[in-house]
Structures are given as C-alpha cells and as structure tokens.
Amino acid sequence: MSLYKTFNNGKIGVADLTTQSAYKLDLSWDALGNHVGGAAMNAWLLSEYESDSLVLGTGPLTGSFAPASALLVGTFRSPVFDHLCHVPFLLRSGPEMKFSGVDYLIIRGAAKEPCAVSVTRGQIQIFPLPDSQGKPVPELLQMLRRDVPGFRASIVTGPAADGYSPYASASIASHGSFDKVGLASRMAAKNLKAVLFSGIEGLPFREDHPALSKATEKMLQASGSLVNKGFIPVVRKLEDGGEAAKVLRGRLGRNRACYHCPCPCMTYAGFKKPGTASEKEGLLLMDHVGWAALSSRSDDALFYLQRCLELGLDPRAAGIGLREDRPLREAMNAIEKLAHAGASIDEEDYPSAPGINTRTYRLFGGGITPLSSGKAWTDRVAAAMILGICPVFIQIAGRLDRSDLLRFLSSDAEEIKALGESIDGEIEMLLEGKIPESGIGDRV
C-alpha cells in the first residue's frame, strides 16, 4: 500500500476572511500525483486564488515515521520582495496541521477586525480577536489559550506585524521562526493574528514504517550525522558562528527537537534580565542565523532576542541593526523602532546567505540555516520543502538521500522512481518561480 495515497486527509480547507466563512474541498489525487505536496502543492493552490492569499500546507511525509517530518510550509507572495516565497514552520506545527483534518489551508481575503483561524477535526473556524492589536506574542498566546481553548500548535504575529514593519516575522508559539520574507506582514494585511491547529485526529500508516524509521536512524548514527546535537554545533558551522557560540557558554539548557527528529538542533538558554539579580528567564534558541547576527551584542544578546520574539520581529534584522555597541536603553529603543513601518537596516542584500543565490534563499523564507551552499543546498532544501521534512535536518543528515525518504512513501521501486522524477520537475518549477496550471478539487 502506498503511503503517498493514504497519509493524507484528502481535504483542503479554505477560510475566507472577507466573508468570515470557511469550507472544505476534496483534494484531487491527480493534483497530488502531479505536485507531490508541500511547497509545490501550495504554489499550485495559490495560483487558483487571489495573489494575496496565504496557503499553509504539509508534505506527504509530514507527521509520518520519516525522520524530522515536522514541516508546515507557508506559501504567499511576499509583500517585501513581490515574488512567491515558501516559509518553513517546524516544531510540531506540520503534524498538528495534518492531524487536525486538513492537508492544506487557503486563507483568502482580509478581515475587518483582527481574527484567528482555528482548525480542529477538519472544522475550520474564524474567531474574532478584538483587543489583540499590538499585544506582545506571549500575551497574545495567553489570550488565545483563554478564548480558543484546546489548540496544540500556533502560528502568530506580534506588534511588529501590526506596526507594518518590513522585518516582522511570524512565530511558532513564542519561539520565532525562519520567516524573514514578510509572511507576518501578509498575515497582518489580512488582519489575521493567528492560525491555530489542534491535531487530535490521526492517519493510518504502513506497518513496516516503525522498523524503517529505526533503520534510517541507525544508518544516520553509523554515518556520524547524528553525533553533534544541539544549537551550538549548528551555529558553529555558520560563517560568524564561533563567536556566536561563545556567547552562550554556561547559559545553555536542554536540547529540543522537532517532531520525530533524531538530531535536535535547538537548545533552551537561561539568562537573567539585565539589572535584575534573581529573575530567571529562558527561551528556545531556534533561529541559528538570527542568533549569529544578534550575538554580536554579547552580554545582553539573549535579552534582545527575547524582546524580538515578544515583538514578533526578525532577530537577524535586529542583529544587523544593532551592530554598533550601544547602551542597553538605546539598543532597546532601536529594536522597538525596527518594529514599526518604515524601519530600515540599510542592508540591501537582506536576507541572503553566502554561496546561495539570494533569490533562491529568499524563496525558501530567507532564514533556513545555510549548512551547505550552491546547488547542494538548493536541491536538498527544495526536496525537503516538498516532502514535508525539516530543511535543517536534511542538511545535517548529509548521508540521507531522497530515495531513503521516498521509501517511506512507497515500497515499489517503480513508484519511487516516478516520484523522484516528479519531485525533480517540481523543484525546477519552484526555483523558476513558475506557477503550474490545473484545476482544483471539488467543493465539499
């Protein structure tokens, strides 16, 4: 039995914020066969709707036994760069979306008042969120927990998006994300404060999958891919990562992994707020490039990162904006300024990564940790974004090739080959920015 056809809900959710209505569509198997899933499928779905729509989607492997199958992709036309972008969301957002009953969620139109879209057991609901404008992310989450109980994963925006800052960044709960291309701004334009998922349903799996998963993990362990775990080894591989790692000495806590990831690349860090002796604060270090940029403000960098996360602001932009060694109060004011419209960090080529085509880097959110460069990075990351695998893990696990992942979709060699060819075609389409043409499924 091919998981490719079974590990899906077969549903596309559509939330129309203008009319405050929601409905579901059946997912066409032909479309799934043509576009595989993830970013490629999102791009196709987006082509069927208004250009200001936002499509959230999962890959065929998201939530499955494949390692690091945590990905949710947000596809939209970037208001900052005016081209299609695919932003990866990790931790548990992908599986929670898939197990909530829809594989793809199209959010169209714009609400008159701030609102949240919630998906539970295949039901899409739009909740008004009055008084949510300008609320820091932790406060917004608290408000959401009170008003929309039971959600298990969230994508939210903060005051930076409300203030129309070009450096606003959507956040997975209060942990930040790899969004550096304006997904938060797109959400703000829709008056959409949060997208919430409650993955309490499940999907059937192929019986040999647990064994296949364990075998993959053993293979990765034997190849040494899973030796160095945690935030620091990944940061060290970045250009200015050595210094960024030093700043965290003695402040690191436990490692954190995304859904079913054998190689955690995130770590909690503890710190004391400047000027306080005992108040212990902590946060999850997730955005490697963001931290590398921000850590130039050595002693208070964690405090600044916390403020960026509260504001829903891209920490990398803040790091670039704060390069000069400013006193605490001035630096905080500078961060607050970045969270408003018209802010600029005077770096034309932002975001970019060494050895990677800038447009391609922005195409995939502008924040994915560049652990390789050139075509190797592009091919691996693009495949991960289509299949629903973490794009950072796929770089860390260099030994893991596409056929290893496709084995989770089918045990038939012919089918795997055909899928591989489809993915190649889709990668080409994604990189060229082409939008495929074909009809969408039937309205439910």
Place this chain on the structure above:
Amino acid sequence: MEASRQTELLLKLEDLRPRVPEKKKFSDWFMPRRNKYILFDPAKCTGCGTCEMICSTRNVAKVSPASASVRVLTDEKLGKNFAVLCQHCRRPLCLEACPTRAIEKGDDGIVRINDLFCVDCGLCTMACPEAAPLKDPGSQEIHKCDLCEGDPLCVKHCPESALTDTRGKALRWIKAARWSVQALTFLFLVILVVGTFCYFRAGTVELSCPTGTLQNIASSGTLILVGASSALALLILTVLFGRVFCGWVCPFGFVLDLVDKITPKKLGWPNFLKSRMAKYGILGGAVGSSALLGYQAFCTVCPIGTLCRSYGVQSVMQSAELAIVPALAATELAERRSWCRYLCPVGATLGIASLLRLLKIVIGARKCKKFSCIQCAEVCPVGIIDADQLREGNSPKIPMTECIMCLRCVDRCPYSAAKIRFRWQKATPGETNA
C-alpha cells in the same frame, strides 16, 4: 417482604466484578517482586514526540500523538520536559477509583484497563497522582500504558534513550545485608551473650547502652568505666554513621520489623500521642526518676533490656518481664516503628548524639521522580520523608536525628536519587543541602 426480595435480587458490583485478591508468594514477604515500569530521564528527552507517535500506533492503529498513553510536557520557558506515563504503582489509586473495576493489576505487575468494562468516566485520571490514564481528546476514550505487554515500543524507538524499561536495581543488597546483620546481632545479643545488653543486670559481660549509663549515673552518682566505655562506643558509632544501632543492631527493632512483616496493615497511632519529642520527655523522666528512686527506673521495662535478659538461653525467665516485649511490640500494630518514633529513650539519646553526625541521607531533586513515585516515603519505617514535599516537586528535608539509617530509601529508590552523603556535601551539583 416484597421490598426485601427486590433488594436481594439487586446485583452489586461485587457480584458482577468481584475484586481479585492480590496473590502474594511466601518469598514476597521478605523480598517483594519488582515489577517492570518505564523510567523517564528528563535530562535526555528532547521533546521530539516519537514516544507519543509510536504509542498511538498501538492504541488506535494510527499516527495520532493525541491518542497516546504517554504525553511529553515541556516547560516552554526553561525547556524542562516531563513525561506523563503510568508507573504501574504497587498500590494503584486508579484501580481503587475505577467505579466499574475495569482497571486490573496483573500478576506481572502491569496495570491494565479492560476496555470491555471501561466507561471512559475519567475518574482514574483524577485519582492518579501522575494523571497517567490519558483522555483522548478526539474519541474521549481513556488510554493507559500497558507496557506493550512487556516490550514497550516507546522505549525501543526513543532516539535519545530517554525512556528505559526497568525493574529498578537488580540486586537489593542493602535490604538483604540489613536483615542479615539484624538477625546476627539478635542472635548474638539475645541468645549468645551471657548477661544483658543494658546496665541493669550486668553479668560476666558488661555492656551498657548510653541511656542505661545516664540512669546509672543519676541513680548511683558513680561512673563505671567498663559500662561507660561501651556506651561511648555506641555514641561514637552514632556520630560516625548516624543511628545505625536503631536500624541495624537493636534486637527489639528486629522484633518490630518482624511484627511489621506479619501485620502490614496498621491501625493508626493516636493523634494526641503523635509527638516525636515524647521520647525525649521519657528520657528525661527516666533519668529523673532513676535519681529519685535510686535505681535505673526505665531499664526495668526497657524492651531491649528485657529481650536480652529474659529471652536468651541462659537468661532468667522472669514471668513479669516476659510480657514486656510482646506488649511493646504490639505498638507495631498501630504504626511502623511507632515505639522508635515516639517512645524509645534509647533512640532519644542516640538522636541527641546524631546531632554531631557525619553522614546524612539526601534525596536529590534532579533525579527524583517526585510526585508520582514517593517509594522512599512509603518504605521509610520512621516516616520522616515528607511525601507531600515530594509531590510538590521539592527535595524533602530529612531530619537526621530521627533517621535510623536503615537505608531502605536508598535501597528502594529506582532512580538512585536517595543517597548517603557527608553532612557538608550537597545532594547533587546545583542542589541545596537537604
């Protein structure tokens, strides 16, 4: 008449689902079986959710983390993980709470829910200190770990080996050693040694307990060096190792432990007598009355002394004294080691000496499972480990003047969190002194 017949016809739960009595082998009285359970190491857990994923595949034949019997909770600020999963308690509260008796504990120690009888009321979740029976938010069914019938999938698939299935420590040598030492010293002091242990009737061998020596000084105003030196030796032993005499040597303590084995159910010690300071009062009274009466007043009724002088092969079988040991041993029916906790003046003297102790028992908070386990508190014979503190997630402060150094907590703790430390040492790095 009709009404009474109707009452007779009504079936009770006991008729439908009679409670199966727990089967206990003879050997279990001395060395209880250790059942399998899953040990969670929060330091290794990365919160990847693989355990939830794999567990759900067994529960509902789908990948559905919300339907798992294990749940990993994460403190999103500091990243501390905690796994909610069944510990297969020795005395499961869920089993007691279940109104349909759908929860059963098998001979293999696994606590299972019988789906046929479960009505998904959720009372088990409320009763469990760990809230381990988990309600599926989708189907509203209750899922509880059954250790995958002995081969837990979560343990096999955890990428960080944060979960291990274990029966605790393989060799419970401390318990075996203590029972052996207790039996040997009982044999030596009660049967073999000619004379008595206390000062009251010194025979050819002169031994003296510190309390006896104090009474002797008070009654006669003289200090007999031979007796005082043996009392001093006991005091030095207490300073070095704590009240090991009470836990390992005392022959009456051995008798109390045997009585406890025979009568595990307790009647309860009267609340108005529940004062550990009482034994210090008795000590003061014994010394004072010895001074007044001119002889060692407490030694006439001391259970240790009477045991040594009246029950040995060469001892004088004095009818009145014969009754003292069973009479005081009967206190064990009320509470474990209630004599030692509240009344024993010998323990009080050693308790005072143990203020200078070098050793202490600590329960390290980092390793301790705390609110779900509390096995250390359960086994402590003198009840000095605060289960409420453990449930609240704090390291309990152990009053070493009351601790009889039996080391049952050290022996029992499946997480190796209970340890012996020098009094100036911390429990584990970063923790406060207990």
